[in-house]
Structure formats: C-alpha cells, structure tokens
C-alpha cells in the first residue's frame with residue numbers, strides 16, 4: 206500500500222445523501238479482476254446515460270472536476286454492500302480523500318485498507334464546503350493527515366477555512382507508514398496463539 | 412458492571428487491545444462465497460495459507476445460475492470463473508464447501524444457520540454486508556471487505572478500531588394479522604432512517620421478537636445493515652436452542668449441554684446500558700412496502716406515497732424528489748394503486764422455508780398476472796418445499812420455481828429486472844439500479860409479493876386473506 210502523504214487536489218462536491226455502493230460501482234462489473242482497474246466505472250450509472258454517453262451535469266463530468274482527488278459528499282456515503290470495489294473505483298479514478306458527515310461502516314473500513322482517507326466533518330460544515338466548491342469550481346483542498354487538517358485553497362476565504370478532523374491513531378499510523386495490517390498482525394503471533402489456546406478450552410465444541 | 416450481549420461476545424473474542432483502543436478480535440467462524448475471490452487472491456499473492464480451514468465454510472451464491480444446479484448452467488465464462496475459483500480455493504485450502512450439485516448449497520446467510528455453523532456467542536464475519544443475519548441466533552456477525560477477508564483468511568483475526576456502540580430496538584405488544592417480520596424491520600428502518608443505526612450494533616428486544624420464529628428473527632437481523640447498523644442480534648432463547656439442536660455443525664452430546672449452559676449467559680444483563688434506545692408498538696405496524704430508492708422509504712400498504720413538501724429538511728426533500736422521479740411515482744398516490752410488473756421471491760432476507768410457506772398460503776388457488784419467480788434460499792429449503800408440495804402450488808399459480816442462489820436480489824448471475832420495470836421483491840435493497848439498470852424495486856414480505864403478483868399492483872394481503 207502506498208504511503209498517505211499530504212494531498213493537494215481539486216475537490217468535487219456531491220450533493221446526495223445515502224450514496225450507496227451500487228451507485229458507486231454497479232454489481233454487474235464486480236467479476237472484473239482488480240488489475241483491470243475500476244476507475245472508468247466509478248458512478249457508472251449516474252455518470253452516464255444508458256448508451257454510454259456522459260451526463261453533462263454530473264459533477265465529475267464537469268471540466269472543472271478534471272483530476273479531482275478529493276470528494277466532498279453528504280451523509281451515509283458508501284452505505285450498502287461490502288464490495289471493496291467501491292473503494293477501488295474511487296481510488297483508481299484518482300481520489301485519495303472522501304469527506305462526508307457519515308459513512309457506511311464497511312466502506313469506511315475498506316477505505317483505509319486501500320489508502321483512501323475517509324474524513325468525517327459535521328453535516329453543516331460539509332454542506333458549507335460543498336457550497337463553497339459550487340461557487341469556486343476547480344478549487345483545490347489540502348488534506349494534511351499528519352496535522353489532521355483539511356485546508357481551503359490559499360487566498361480564497363469564501364466558505365473555506367481550516368477544519369480539523371479526528372482519526373483513530375492506529376489507522377493514522379498505518380496510513381502514514383503505508384503499512385499493511387496483515388504484516389502488523391503477524392507480529393502479534395504470540396498473543397494470538399495464547400488466545401487461541403484459551404478460546405479452544407472455553408468453547409471445545411467448535 | 413452490567414454488560415450487554417455485544418460486550419460479552421466482544422470481550423470473549425478480544426485478543427489484544429492497543430492503547431489507542433484498536434482491538435484485535437478472533438473470528439470464531441468465517442463464511443466465504445463466490446464473491447470472495449479477491450480475498451483469496453490477495454492471500455495467494457502473499458504465498459499464505461488459510462490459517463483455520465476448519466473454521467472456514469464456503470458456498471457459491473451470487474454468480475450461480477438459478478436455471479440449473481451445475482457449473483455448465485452458467486453461460487458466461489466470467490461468472491463461471493467466480494464460482495469455480497471458490498471450489499479451487501476450497502480444494503487447495505481444505506475448507507468445507509457446499510458447492511454446486513450439493514443439496515446443502517445456497518445463499519451463504521441461509522446455509523450458515525441451516526447447517527449449525529452459526530452459533531450463539533460466536534463472532535462471525537463474511538465478505539458480505541448481510542452477515543448481520545446470523546445475529547438472529549445470538550452471534551455477533553458482521554460484513555467485511557475483501558482486504559479484511561484476506562486478513563481473516565491469513566490470521567483468523569480482524570482489527571476493529573473501537574467497539575461499536577450498543578443500540579436496543581424494543582418492539583412490544585403483538586403483531587396484527589398478516590404482519591410479518593419483514594414488515595417489522597421495514598417499519599423500524601422507516602422510523603430510524605437508513606443511517607439510523609450507524610456505528611451501532613442493534614439488539615432487538617421485546618415481546619414481538621420473543622414470540623417471533625427463529626427464521627423471522629433472521630429476516631429482521633438481515634436488514635440491520637439497511638438501517639446503517641454494523642450488526643443486529645437477538646438474545647438466544649429456548650427457540651434458538653431447539654432450532655440448532657442436531658444441525659450438522661452444531662455441538663453434540665455432552666458438548667451440546669455445555670454449550671447451551673454457556674449460551675444461557677449471553678443475554679444482556681438486566682440494567683445494561685445502551686447508547687441508544689428505540690421503542691415501537693408492534694400492534695401499530697401494518698404490512699409495509701417501499702416506494703423509493705432507500706429502505707427507509709417505506710410506508711404502510713394502507714397509506715399513500717408521502718409528499719416531499721412535508722420532508723423535515725431540504726436534503727430529505729431533494730432525496731425524496733429524486734427517488735420519486737426514478738421510481739416514476741407521484742406523491743399522494745395510494746400505495747395500493749402502484750402497478751407491479753414483476754415479482755421476485757427470494758434472497759437472504761426471505762427465502763427460507765417459512766417464507767415459502769407464507770407465500771404459498773397466498774398463492775394457493777390463485778393465478779399470477781405478471782412474471783413471477785420463487786428462488787429458494789438453499790437446496791435443503793428447496794427439497795423441503797418440494798416435500799411439502801409448495802413447488803406445485805407455486806407452479807399451478809404461474810410462478811417459476813428456480814434453483815437456489817442470490818438471483819434477482821442483485822442480478823449478478825444475470826437474473827435482472829428490465830430498465831423501468833417495477834418489481835415487488837422480497838429482498839433487502841431498493842437502491843437505484845440494484846436489480847438491474849433502471850429497475851424499480853418495491854420491497855415487501857413474501858405474502859405481499861404474492862398478493863402483488865396476483866393483482867398486478869401493490870396489494871394489502873390481509874384483504875385477500877379475509878383478515879380485514
């Protein structure tokens with residue numbers, strides 16, 4: 206997994222609540238191999254018409270959204286299925302950060318495993334940032350994981366400012382190090398073995 | 412200190428807790444399916460093996476054909492590969508597989524309890540969000556992503572950055588005639604919202620759940636994720652012990668007695684504190700159906716489609732408007748005036764034998780007026796239904812009777828709803844495009860699905876059954 210370094214990227218705003226994983230990546234694409242890439246399929250059915258042509262008003266089809274690396278969304282983003290493809294689609298399309306008032310739990314967990322940083326900011330603040338982005342298309346946000354800050358573009362105040370966010374220290378550590386958690390877990394083998402002995406004694410019927 | 416059932420199962424599975432609260436949990440039993448291929452690939456890329464094949468169980472369900480119970484019945488090579496990869500992984504890694512051609516094959520969340528793999532007090536995971544189903548017997552069960560699947564395969568453990576909060580949903584009183592577990596969970600989600608259980612594990616409590624069958628509790632727990640919850644659970648009781656006794660992977664003999672004794676202590680202690688409490692009156696719940704594109708868009712069948720103008724805030728208003736536009740429906744329309752063009756009875760929510768019995772009771776002596784199919788949740792459910800003659804009832808009524816699998820719940824096997832088509836479905840998600848691009852889904856109970864198939868519109872099954 207690549208290290209998460211400070212991201213400075215165009216931010217795109219998505220004004221829909223409950224964006225589910227079926228919308229992020231429709232089920233019919235899930236048999237594709239990871240190596241084939243999912244970026245082009247991100248939001249396929251809401252981004253394009255049935256004939257494959259792009260819907261001109263969808264945020265990621267706007268010229269100002271080109272190269273977007275930060276998505277600012279609404280509540281319960283990524284709800285629905287456990288498909289990690291939803292995270293792959295976002296990260297293959299170049300996103301490194303999603304900011305929302307809340308996330309689907311499994312999507313939230315999956316994000317960290319793929320170096321995509323999900324940031325929770327208050328609902329009202331997310332709405333302000335989305336409005337500021339609407340007024341300033343193509344504006345870049347800076348996401349500094351070390352400092353736990355989201356910063357607006359230099360010199361533009363119009364609704365942007367510095368927002369601090371919370372993150373679990375363990376997840377922060379793994380992201381910053383680009384460390385994989387299997388390797389970390391295996392380093393705890395002594396504790397695992399001891400536990401398994403106790404567990405088997407407690408539940409001999411397993 | 413008084414502990415919740417969540418606390419008890421969590422503590423029993425905690426291997427270590429880091430100073431920052433991140434907890435390494437042991438996984439009691441792990442379920443895999445044909446969609447778990449990415450997890451196995453990641454394991455193979457590291458050159459690792461499954462740590463506990465004896466605690467790993469698999470079955471193909473998402474990609475299997477419902478027209479034939481063989482690999483050859485899957486026409487597309489890509490889908491066929493998803494299914495054959497699981498069989499290859501089972502063979503090389505040595506875990507138990509209920510494969511195609513085995514009568515025990517089925518939807519992973521149906522066969523877990525059916526085989527007695529799902530047991531009270533266990534922490535269970537599966538690379539699928541509806542793993543919450545298994546909480547119905549008093550397990551802590553939740554869905555994980557592909558990276559986590561490979562982590563569990565490699566180590567039989569899982570990291571959680573903190574313990575979920577505990578929420579209790581109590582439904583007191585008694586359900587009315589024709590009101591089913593599906594209606595109960597839709598009413599709960601309509602009340603608390605699709606994100607209402609976010610960050611929580613829901614424990615269902617109260618007279619309605621005590622009186623509910625084990626399979627009914629599975630329907631309820633299954634949809635916990637649609638309320639945003641990590642998992643759902645019900646405290647195990649005599650009904651659960653009776654259900655599990657004698658199942659192939661449940662304990663036997665002296666071990667059974669020992670297990671039951673330990674399971675009796677699982678229920679939340681009196682006085683245990685929940686982070687959030689919700690109470691509903693069971694008697695006030697009517698048969699439900701959804702009108703929109705989120706499970707929270709559910710209304711009593713006797714009601715009408717709510718107006719976005721009455722939404723509590725602008726966001727909700729816009730979401731409702733978008734949902735109605737997608738569904739091609741108008742606010743104010745009576746729910747029973749919504750036309751239906753196709754019916755699907757199946758999915759891990761409602762494909763067990765009791766679901767099929769409830770559906771057959773309505774189908775008996777009636778004829779469907781639209782395409783409709785029944786997909787049993789497992790080969791054993793299918794066998795049982797056939798032994799009871801339910802397949803004959805469905806066929807006589809004009810239903811197709813298919814082979815077990817996920818089928819039209821998600822359409823990954825090609826069983827799709829056409830663009831713009833309106834389907835009454837016993838599954839759990841009515842998301843945009845869930846059953847196929849442009850498909851319009853109305854979530855209902857099995858009995859309500861049959862009623863819709865017979866009339867070609869959403870229908871209060873109680874009027875049909877002479878109850879109202």
Ligand code: SF4
Pocket residue numbers: 472473518519520539541758759760816817820821838839
């Ligand atoms: S039946 Fe539907 S919800 Fe259940 S596991 Fe299969 S696809 Fe998922």
